[in-house]
Amino acid sequence: MRVNRSALTVVALAALSVGTTAVLATPASAAAKITPQMVCGKSYSTVNSAPVGSHGSLGTVYLTYNSANGKNCVATIRTRPGTAVSMSAWIYVGDTDKSAQDYGQYTSYAGPVYVHGKAHCVDWGGNIANVYVQVSGSNCAGVTEHRMSSTR
Template sequence: MSLKLRSRAVAVTGAAVVTAGAVATGVVLAGGDPGTKKAAPVAATANRAAAQAAPAFRLPFPCGQVWTGNSNRSSAHTRYEIDFNRGSSPEADNGHAVVAAAAGTVVRSTRHVNQSGFGNHVVIQHSGGYATWYAHLKYRSVKVGQKVASGTKIGAVGRTTRPSNSGMSSHLHYEVRLNGGYPPVAASFGGRRFAYPQQTLKACAKPPAPHPVTQICGAGYRKIDEAALRRGGKTYGRVYLGYKSGYNCVITVKPKGAKTAMSATLQVRGAAARTDRGNYTWYAGPIRSAAGKKCVKWGGSIGSAAYTSPFEHCG
């Protein structure tokens, strides 16, 4: 069956298509300069347990602010370290608040003068063996042993570092380390992996909702075709054809609300059609069938607005 993407709005006489953290008790740290390959443990107790699911990390700035992260501006960086700025001049961000990216316990709050280039920096230990590092802070607002919630202010953007780096401009250096390891691991914000090497993000922005095909048919399904269900100039919803690993899925979707007569139909060539029909508040289906390279006929309805395809998507 073909994976060619299509979108259509079909007009039918008399019937049209409807469109539609818990805190870890073990302290995990890796010290040393950011560019070193071997980490020097600085914590009295090391968490050697296997990593669990990562906490729900957020952008480390107050809600509503927009910041640009870049992972390759500094020659000392490894691939997953991020420098954050948002101002239009080198010192525009100096003094802006930095907040905890997730709930945890402060395991380091100090200033390095010569040990590394981190200057004022804070490390927060989270669940699952994850720790976040915040470097070059103008000042620190937390102390070792303090428990912080996601969004708690921990300091401010600055340019503190070793004397030889005194020409550095203000920015937040951010890392995520796992089980005391160095180099860092990839960072995520709002459940989405940072788009290395650069991405502009809004703090606390809600992630976009998954497509209805993924929501209803299941993880891994993606839309390969759709038809709008319209009648009398009004759009009622959409019928979608999804695909995943040799399987097709059909759903008919309308805005959530009152129960309405709806249907979703899928037929693989050589087999009987399968239909879900009833009064639903949101969607009809999902109808899933293994199709392989066989043609399929699909469609759906909302009230008297309906669509049925020919046999298509054959290989």
């Protein structure tokens, strides 16, 4: 049986283009998930977190700490990145009156914001759209932190 060489070439190219399309068309869920360490730095460990929205439906505010330099970092990370919305990440160390904040329109995360917090209580929080989270008196030995969430 004799096969036309140009017909085989067309079939091979068609199969190759279908395979290439399948490889390049990765689903959105396969995108790398943003972590606090990606935002703050890999030497920062997550020490606390607070959900934004019902059970974290909008995202999470993370408090991280680097024991090598004594700094805390806060990042607010959306559960599902998308169109830019109002977001923030902030931290305040009352004993030293030091603070840092990041407010703006973001698609996936706000921050990082850094403050030296070794051996100090910290207040921190953030927002996604109109849902705000605040944690006061956090990471203090013997002190119970206070959490508040509000919608504006």
